[in-house]
Structure formats: C-alpha cells, structure tokens
Amino acid sequence: MEVKIAGRMSQIKPSPTLAITAKAKALKAQGVDVVGFGAGEPDFDTPEHIKEAAVKALKEGFTKYTPVPGIDELRQAVADQLARDYGLEYAKEEIIVSCGAKHSLYNIAMVLLEPGDEVIIPSPYWVTYPAQVYIAEATPVIVETLDGNDFKLTPEQLEEAITPMTKALILNYPSNPTGASYTKEELEKLAEVALKHDIWVISDEIYDKIIYDGFQHVPFATLSPEVKENTLLVNGVSKTYSMTGWRIGWVAGNRDVVAAMNKLQSQSTSNPTSMAQSAALAALQGPQDCVAEMVKAFQERRDYIVQRFNSMEGVSCFNPSGAFYVFPSFAGLYGRRYGDRVIQSSLDFADYLLNEFKVAIVPGVAFGEDKGARLSYATSMENIKKGLDRIEEAISQLK
Ligand SMILES: *Cc1c(COP(=O)(O)O)cnc(C)c1O
Numbered sequence: 001m002e003v004k005i006a007g008r009m010s011q012i013k014p015s016p017t018l019a020i021t022a023k024a025k026a027l028k029a030q031g032v033d034v035v036g037f038g039a040g041e042p043d044f045d046t047p048e049h050i051k052e053a054a055v056k057a058l059k060e061g062f063t064k065y066t067p068v069p070g071i072d073e074l075r076q077a078v079a080d081q082l083a084r085d086y087g088l089e090y091a092k093e094e095i096i097v098s099c100g101a102k103h104s105l106y107n108i109a110m111v112l113l114e115p116g117d118e119v120i121i122p123s124p125y126w127v128t129y130p131a132q133v134y135i136a137e138a139t140p141v142i143v144e145t146l147d148g149n150d151f152k153l154t155p156e157q158l159e160e161a162i163t164p165m166t167k168a169l170i171l172n173y174p175s176n177p178t179g180a181s182y183t184k185e186e187l188e189k190l191a192e193v194a195l196k197h198d199i200w201v202i203s204d205e206i207y208d209k210i211i212y213d214g215f216q217h218v219p220f221a222t223l224s225p226e227v228k229e230n231t232l233l234v235n236g237v238s239k240t241y242s243m244t245g246w247r248i249g250w251v252a253g254n255r256d257v258v259a260a261m262n263k264l265q266s267q268s269t270s271n272p273t274s275m276a277q278s279a280a281l282a283a284l285q286g287p288q289d290c291v292a293e294m295v296k297a298f299q300e301r302r303d304y305i306v307q308r309f310n311s312m313e314g315v316s317c318f319n320p321s322g323a324f325y326v327f328p329s330f331a332g333l334y335g336r337r338y339g340d341r342v343i344q345s346s347l348d349f350a351d352y353l354l355n356e357f358k359v360a361i362v363p364g365v366a367f368g369e370d371k372g373a374r375l376s377y378a379t380s381m382e383n384i385k386k387g388l389d390r391i392e393e394a395i396s397q398l399k
Pocket of ligand 1: 040099100101102103126172175176204206235236237238239244247248249
C-alpha cells in the first residue's frame with residue numbers, strides 16, 4: 001500500500017536540533033565524554049512525598065478512569081494555589097487538567113483556531129508553539145524580539161503584528177529558551193493592546209516558580225478582570241516539582257473554552273493518568289520547600305554561567321530572571337574560522353563545539369533566532385564548569 005500521510009503533517013518540520021542531539025547521544029553511547037547542555041527538564045528527582053502519594057494511590061486501587069477534566073480535588077487544588085499565590089479566583093469549571101501543559105496548549109489550539117486565524121508568537125520561541133498552530137491549520141506570525149530589549153515583546157511590536165485575522169498571542173514567561181520575564185508594568189502595556197483588539201492571550205507560565213533575585217512573577221490574568229476574561233493561563237507540575245514524566249498540566253480560563261477542551265479531551269485522551277493526578281495533588285498541597293531548594297541551586301548555576309559567558313571575548317549573555325536556560329549571543333564569533341571551515345550560523349557553532357570539543361548546545365535557529373544558542377543549566381555545577389572551560393577553549397582556537 002502506498003503510504004499517504006495527511007497534508008497537515010508536512011507543515012511540521014523535524015526539529016533541526018534533533019540531528020545534533022542524536023549525534024551527542026551516539027557519541028555518549030560510544031563512551032565519549034560529552035558535556036550536554038540540552039536538557040529541557042530539571043535534573044532533580046521528583047520529591048519523595050510526591051512519589052509516595054502515587055504509590056499510595058496505586059496500592060489503594062486508584063487505577064481506573066477518573067472524570068475527563070481531572071478529579072475534583074486536583075482542579076480545586078489548582079484553584080486554591082492560584083488564589084493563595086496570586087489572589088486569582090477560578091471556579092472548578094474554569095479549570096481543566098490534561099496530560100502535560102503541552103497537551104493543554106494543544107487542546108487550546110484545537111478548540112480556538114481555524115484556517116486563516118493568525119497567532120502571534122514572539123521569537124525566540126518554544127518550538128512547540130508554531131508546530132501546534134500549524135496542526136490546527138492556522139498561521140503563526142513570528143515577531144522577533146531583540147537581545148537589546150532583553151528578548152521581550154514590546155507593545156509597539158504587538159500592535160504592529162495584529163491584523164483582523166489575529167486570534168491570539170502566545171506569551172511565555174519566564175521564557176524557554178531565554179529565561180526572560182516581564183514586569184507588571186510591561187505586561188500592562190501588552191494587555192492594553194491585546195484588550196483593544198480583543199485577542200486571546202495564551203499565557204504559558206510553566207516556569208512561574210523558577211525565578212531569581214526576588215523577581216516577582218505576575219500572572220497575566222491578574223492584570224484586571226477584563227484581561228482575565230481573555231487570558232488562558234497554562235501551567236503544570238513538570239518544571240516546578242521535577243515531574244516531567246508524570247504528564248500533568250492544566251488551563252485556567254474562560255469556562256466555554258474549558259468546556260470545549262473537555263469535550264475534545266473526552267474523545268481523545270480522556271482523563272490524565274489517575275495516580276499521576278494523586279501525585280500532582282500531593283505536589284500542590286504538600287510542603288513547598290523542595291521548590292525553594294531547587295531554585296537556589298539553579299540560581300547559583302545561573303550566576304556562574306552568565307558571568308563566565310560575559311567574560312568570554314565575542315560572547316554576550318543576557319542575565320535571565322527565571323527558568324533554567326541561558327541564551328548567549330555568539331554572533332560576535334560568526335565569520336571566524338577553524339581549519340578550512342567558517343562559523344556562519346548557530347548550527348555551525350554548535351557543530352563545531354560538538355565535533356571538536358564534545359559539548360552539546362542547542363543552536364538558536366531551532367527557536368527562530370540564529371544569533372544565539374540555548375544552554376540548559378539543569379545539570380551539575382561540575383558539568384557546567386567543565387563545559388564552559390571547553391567552550392572557552394573552543395572560542396580561543398577560532399581565527
Ligand atoms: C516544559 C515546557 C512546557 C510543558 O511541559 P509539560 O511537561 O508538557 O507540562 C510548556 N511550555 C514550555 C515553555 C516548556 O518549556
């Protein structure tokens with residue numbers, strides 16, 4: 001039989017990072033000492049009390065279908081956390097739990113977007129956003145943010161990108177891949193533009209608890225009751241509680257949108273895994289000091305990595321206020337050579353580091369910004385030091 005894959009799949013590009021990740025893995029398997037900065041997840045284990053809650057659920061036979069949008073207790077716990085931490089009030093009917101925040105975002109795209117709709121996505125962006133917009137047969141509109149503005153979308157840029165076809169803005173702060181975040185004042189100006197044009201704001205705040213230097217995370221929905229009505233707040237347990245494998249995420253927002261997501265979920269995945277919901281409930285209701293400990297370790301690493309990069313000739317590194325990534329610019333090195341090859345792009349530089357110095361980074365082109373690259377510091381300080389020594393040596397050998 002001739003295999004004919006549906007046309008919508010042709011819009012989704014295989015990630016340009018896959019080649020480099022695969023190569024790094026292959027080298028590691030051969031026993032080569034590769035330093036990896038690719039991790040998109042915390043390097044800490046899921047806290048013990050959370051695992052125990054899942055074990056208990058299993059032992060007690062909590063192994064069957066649950067309500068499609070998640071158990072009532074978990075939806076209530078999400079509402080309670082938003083109320084406690086940010087003063088946000090949501091009814092249970094305004095919250096739906098899905099199989100990871102990526103799934104939440106996917107469901108939003110499927111229930112809101114139609115062919116012809118435009119979705120504004122600031123770059124550098126998390127690669128999943130444009131891919132999901134394509135799957136929904138809508139059109140991503142990429143707006144380039146600048147290093148000079150700390151990778152933040154300005155209200156002027158937003159205004160300029162909006163057309164009659166604009167359906168939504170996807171905002172992600174603290175950001176993957178840059179770690180950039182917004183102050184309340186900056187958010188208010190963006191909200192003003194979004195409200196004026198009556199567009200949805202899909203606010204991916206999955207890194208809200210991973211913030212540094214006392215930075216205050218301001219959920220978009222807190223800006224005003226009108227803004228809250230137009231905001232779909234996305235979050236989950238993956239990053240905050242080192243629970244990427246458990247697959248629990250959620251959306252808080254407009255009840256009609258949530259009801260549509262519920263309907264879609266009922267005919268696709270049904271409920272998120274029962275015992276993972278029990279674990280997420282323990283995460284939200286249990287002690288939060290595990291989060292503070294993790295953030296403290298991340299902050300030490302961030303301080304170190306930013307200072308090292310900024311001391312390297314030809315490199316500049318923006319100091320992120322959250323998440324666990326840095327996105328240094330290596331553009332100052334483009335045009336330099338090693339042997340008979342010239343470094344002309346983020347992919348060239350990443351290739352050079354991996355081939356010659358056994359360091360794996362993710363080239364910025366994967367996130368729509370070729371000047372830089374993403375390094376995750378969700379890896380030990382020892383690895384970070386070793387990797388940065390190698391990068392420094394690699395740069396010194398360029399002519
Ligand atoms: C990790 C991540 C997510 C989602 O993670 P899930 O494991 O699917 O909950 C969403 N957005 C960004 C920007 C991320 O980095």
